[in-house]
Amino acid sequence: MVSRSAEVPGVGPEGLPVPLYEHVKRQIAEAILIGELAPGTVLPGEIALATQYGVAVGTIRRALADLTAGGMLMRRRKTGTVVTGRASQHGLRFFFQYFRLQGADGSLLQSEAEVLSVAIEPATTAEAALFGVPDAEPLLRLHRVRRVARAPILHSRIVLVASRIPGFPLKRTKVPALLYRHLLEAYGIRISAVREKVAAELANNEDCRLLKLTSPSAVLVINEEAYDQTGALAICSQHRATTANHHYSNEIR
Known part of the structure; x- marks a missing residue:
């Protein structure tokens, strides 16, 4: 998995920032969609991912939770977080x-x-x-x-x-x-x-x-x-x- 840092959040109306976890989630999702993270790939642990993306562990946890809910990732006991075999391309x-x-x-x-x-x-x-x-x-x-x-x-x-x-x-x-x-x-x-x-x-x-x-x-x-x-x-x-x-x-x- 390529090491990268999350982008600086954008700013919406009334100065409200786009949450940082959305940027992390998007980057992981794009890596899955273009095949950089192939089905069956086991992601590093939350602490390692937080270091990779330069964000807090809680930010990583929220991004992974959303991707899991969307079917792009799944949790396996004793294995960790795994890229699923088939994710919706047009969610x-x-x-x-x-x-x-x-x-x-x-x-x-x-x-x-x-x-x-x-x-x-x-x-x-x-x-x-x-x-x-x-x-x-x-x-x-x-x-x-x-x-x-x-x-x-x-x-x-x-x-x-x-x-x-x-x-x-x-x-x-x-x-x-x-x-x-x-x-x-x-x-x-x-x-x-x-x-x-x-x-x-x-x-x-x-x-x-x-x-x-x-x-x-x-x-x-x-x-x-x-x-x-x-x-x-x-x-x-x-x-x-x-x-x-x-x-x-x-x-x-």
Whole structure:
């Protein structure tokens, strides 16, 4: 296991920090998800882990407890804490890290995101009703494309209420690659529920241009609503993807 230290906690609204155990938990979870910690791996003891991550034993204990409750770890008598044989890849705890397209063999995909545009624009009547805000309320709009091995496979239009994310970068090159993680660490907005509607459509001109498709081609369309810990709609998105060499996975645990 690679030695590392936990990141300095982010600060949410009203100056409330994101708990340090969340950072430790995320780092251990990422090591499991990318295969750095293989199934059956026995983790070092709590004191050794606390030294590795530069945190208190109580912080490690809370992170391990959450990961155990989520099924990524298990406790074995006389053995210790063990990485389980199969952990949910799309639990909401880690929804910020991985998107729903996988390789044909079911593998997680390492992708790169490029922001095509970022702007503040007024809400339409329909958007205002959806977010529960006044008509013409300023909304942050992002448009980005994701690539795997330099090949574009998905582009997304993402909408948030601007007043909930003051100071969000408005330069394309400054927009965080992991949006959900940034919302948690910078604003204390935790995605706690996601509703998706999935359909197949013929690719439009924009799809063909951004995803390098020929017409006619089919695309997978995912309309997504993400809700925060208070039950309020935090993000409204539409993702349009080619599944020629990938498939959509929705794992419920």
